[in-house]
Amino acid sequence: MTTDPAPAPQRKKRNFALLSSRAGAAFLTPAGILVSVFVIFPFFWVIFVSFTNRTLIGRTALNPEFVGFANYLALFDPATFFQRGQFGFSLILTTQFVLASALIGQALLGLLLAWLIQTVPPTIKRITETFVIAAWILPEVVIGFAWFAFLDRDQGTLNMLLESVGLPPGDFLLDQPFWVIVVFNTWRGAAFSMMLFNSAFSSIPPSYFQAADVAGASSWQKFRDIGLPLIRGHIVTDLILITMWTFNTFTPFLLTNGGPSYRTELVSIYNYRVAFQDFQFGKGAAVGVIMMLINLAFALVYLSLGRKKAPKS
Amino acid sequence: MASVEFRNVTKSFGLFTAVADVSFDIGDGEFVCLLGPSGCGKTTSLRMIAGLETPTSGEILIGGREVTHLHPKDRNIAMVFQDYALYPHMNLADNIAYPLKVRGEPVDKRHGRAKEVADVLKIGHLMDRLPSQISGGQQQRTSLARALVYPAQVYLFDEPLSNLDAKLRLEARGFLNHLQRDMGMTAVYVTHDQAEAMALATRIAVMDQGRIVQYASPIEIYRRPATTFVANFVGNPPMNLIEAEGTNRDGRLALKADGLTIADLPITDVIGKALSNSPKLTLGVRPEHLSIADTETGNRLTAPLFANENMGPESLVTVDRQGSRVTARIFTDDHLSLGETVTLGFSTEHIHLFDSMGNRIPAVGE
Numbered sequence: 001m002t003t004d005p006a007p008a009p010q011r012k013k014r015n016f017a018l019l020s021s022r023a024g025a026a027f028l029t030p031a032g033i034l035v036s037v038f039v040i041f042p043f044f045w046v047i048f049v050s051f052t053n054r055t056l057i058g059r060t061a062l063n064p065e066f067v068g069f070a071n072y073l074a075l076f077d078p079a080t081f082f083q084r085g086q087f088g089f090s091l092i093l094t095t096q097f098v099l100a101s102a103l104i105g106q107a108l109l110g111l112l113l114a115w116l117i118q119t120v121p122p123t124i125k126r127i128t129e130t131f132v133i134a135a136w137i138l139p140e141v142v143i144g145f146a147w148f149a150f151l152d153r154d155q156g157t158l159n160m161l162l163e164s165v166g167l168p169p170g171d172f173l174l175d176q177p178f179w180v181i182v183v184f185n186t187w188r189g190a191a192f193s194m195m196l197f198n199s200a201f202s203s204i205p206p207s208y209f210q211a212a213d214v215a216g217a218s219s220w221q222k223f224r225d226i227g228l229p230l231i232r233g234h235i236v237t238d239l240i241l242i243t244m245w246t247f248n249t250f251t252p253f254l255l256t257n258g259g260p261s262y263r264t265e266l267v268s269i270y271n272y273r274v275a276f277q278d279f280q281f282g283k284g285a286a287v288g289v290i291m292m293l294i295n296l297a298f299a300l301v302y303l304s305l306g307r308k309k310a311p312k313s
Numbered sequence: 314m315a316s317v318e319f320r321n322v323t324k325s326f327g328l329f330t331a332v333a334d335v336s337f338d339i340g341d342g343e344f345v346c347l348l349g350p351s352g353c354g355k356t357t358s359l360r361m362i363a364g365l366e367t368p369t370s371g372e373i374l375i376g377g378r379e380v381t382h383l384h385p386k387d388r389n390i391a392m393v394f395q396d397y398a399l400y401p402h403m404n405l406a407d408n409i410a411y412p413l414k415v416r417g418e419p420v421d422k423r424h425g426r427a428k429e430v431a432d433v434l435k436i437g438h439l440m441d442r443l444p445s446q447i448s449g450g451q452q453q454r455t456s457l458a459r460a461l462v463y464p465a466q467v468y469l470f471d472e473p474l475s476n477l478d479a480k481l482r483l484e485a486r487g488f489l490n491h492l493q494r495d496m497g498m499t500a501v502y503v504t505h506d507q508a509e510a511m512a513l514a515t516r517i518a519v520m521d522q523g524r525i526v527q528y529a530s531p532i533e534i535y536r537r538p539a540t541t542f543v544a545n546f547v548g549n550p551p552m553n554l555i556e557a558e559g560t561n562r563d564g565r566l567a568l569k570a571d572g573l574t575i576a577d578l579p580i581t582d583v584i585g586k587a588l589s590n591s592p593k594l595t596l597g598v599r600p601e602h603l604s605i606a607d608t609e610t611g612n613r614l615t616a617p618l619f620a621n622e623n624m625g626p627e628s629l630v631t632v633d634r635q636g637s638r639v640t641a642r643i644f645t646d647d648h649l650s651l652g653e654t655v656t657l658g659f660s661t662e663h664i665h666l667f668d669s670m671g672n673r674i675p676a677v678g679e
Contacts, residue, residue, distance in 0.1 A: 207398035210365050213385040214392040215412035225411070229402045
């Protein structure tokens with residue numbers, strides 16, 4: 001609209017130092033050692049273990065053998081791939097879980113809430129935000145137990161509420177375990193999407209919506225024609241982030257233990273069971289490596305989109 | 314087209330009263346400018362007509378229909394915003410046609426209509442561009458086109474020219490003036506630029522601290538400002554105001570102020586009444602009514618020269634009276650040097666008098 005800003009002066013190379021290089025190195029060493037021991041070494045260790053038949057007990061505990069791609073081939077064995085309790089089953093389950101609870105549940109609910117609180121009085125807006133964020137910041141274990149107590153068949157709050165209005169109680173954890181964790185994860189994570197979309201909507205100049213008001217647009221038209229297109233970048237960011245988080249989430253384990261009969265065994269839970277309940281470290285590590293690759297793919301998509309998004313006035 | 318009426322409208326934000334018990338009416342086909350400094354309540358008044366703000370009390374009528382609590386979309390109005398409010402993700406055609414889109418017009422029909430309006434505003438060749446790809450003046454015309462694309466009862470303008478550079482602003486002002494007279498539209502126009510208000514309005518409402526100080530035609534406001542506030546706000550440069558102590562000298566008004574001589578001003582009943590309340594008066598003279606006096610007779614003001622600015626056709630000659638400055642628009646090229654004592658003369662018919670409260674004392678025949 002106005003003149004072009006002068007090109008930003010090239011950032012000068014720092015020609016001074018707060019510390020001598022030696023002192024700097026000394027300060028960096030402890031962090032470096034910690035990162036190496038707990039992040040970098042395990043990263044490569046997992047990749048190495050995934051090519052062995054290492055277990056916790058038995059002959060291969062002490063003398064694991066190098067087995068090549070045997071662990072990976074076992075995971076992708078077409079004969080058992082789709083069977084309950086196998087890798088493929090849990091991968092498909094996780095995909096459904098991500099679609100239902102993250103992309104549809106969290107993102108859609110978050111978007112709806114964010115849009116609705118744009119127009120309500122500030123008090124209601126603050127109360128809504130507080131409740132939604134409370135669901136997000138509470139510790140996982142507390143949430144897990146609270147939901148367990150909520151859904152319990154005999155003493156659960158939900159059944160009490162249902163009975164009080166004359167509806168039949170149900171054993172939700174047993175009968176609808178998948179939908180329980182979907183609702184749970186939606187409830188748990190909608191806050192993030194809401195906050196992100198809320199700040200995105202707030203960054204749109206109010207005159208855009210006022211001009212639409214004066215022109216005669218309805219609330220839905222304003223959402224479809226102005227609100228949604230202008231926060232498209234935020235939506236992409238949000239979808240990728242919550243996809244990654246939901247893909248890796250372990251919290252549903254606290255509710256269902258991955259059961260009944262593997263019906264809520266997401267890949268993270270499958271990984272945990274293989275490695276730390278069946279004690280097949282080699283196979284578990286292979287699952288971990290595959291998850292890592294899937295996450296890497298998400299991250300690359302995210303980073304490339306972030307780079308493409310040219311900041312506009 | 315329709316009329317607009319304010320009936321005892323008050324708008325408060327918490328403890329702050331933005332608009333205080335304002336009543337006025339805008340006739341069908343009138344172009345009314347709300348003029349005043351920032352924070353005077355002019356934009357709030359406009360937004361209440363649009364329905365973007367709701368009055369705390371009072372009533373607003375558009376075309377005789379009470380609309381005080383009606384949603385903007387049900388008022389059938391059009392508005393041009395200060396920041397233009399163009400949608401950055403839509404090209405010009407979609408931006409201009411948006412009001413028709415929400416009215417459910419089919420795409421070829423609404424784009425056809427948008428093109429018609431755009432052609433009138435000379436932006437018809439830019440229909441495929443995004444707002445970020447056109448100049449500020451073109452953006453301004455795009456937002457104007459969006460307001461003109463559908464028939465509205467009242468057209469509202471919220472400082473639409475304030476983001477343009479001086480030359481474009483003059484051009485856009487002339488165009489708006491022509492357009493309004495041509496279409497006969499009812500327009501309410503908010504501005505803090507008195508020149509814009511003078512040039513465009515059929516009537517100007519000068520506002521100060523949430524109240525309308527004067528509501529009259531531009532020429533009336535220029536010739537007979539109701540208060541010192543109006544006098545000081547309208548005109549470029551504004552009217553010179555000289556505080557003085559008035560006394561009755563044999564039926565003639567004598568004003569005691571540095572370097573000021575009033576030759577012959579009979580004390581009328583109204584002046585006498587003002588004097589009996591308080592001897593403190595304010596004398597007002599417009600810069601264009603001052604000239605360099607070569608005789609020591611008549612009304613005159615003598616003070617050392619402070620600045621002499623040549624503007625081309627005229628010069629702005631400013632003299633300094635111990636801190637309070639008086640400016641004259643002189644249409645001759647007199648060579649004056651700094652510090653030189655200058656005598657400025659003015660005729661009695663150009664004298665404005667204000668009482669101690671700052672209200673105008675009517676001259677003979679007003």
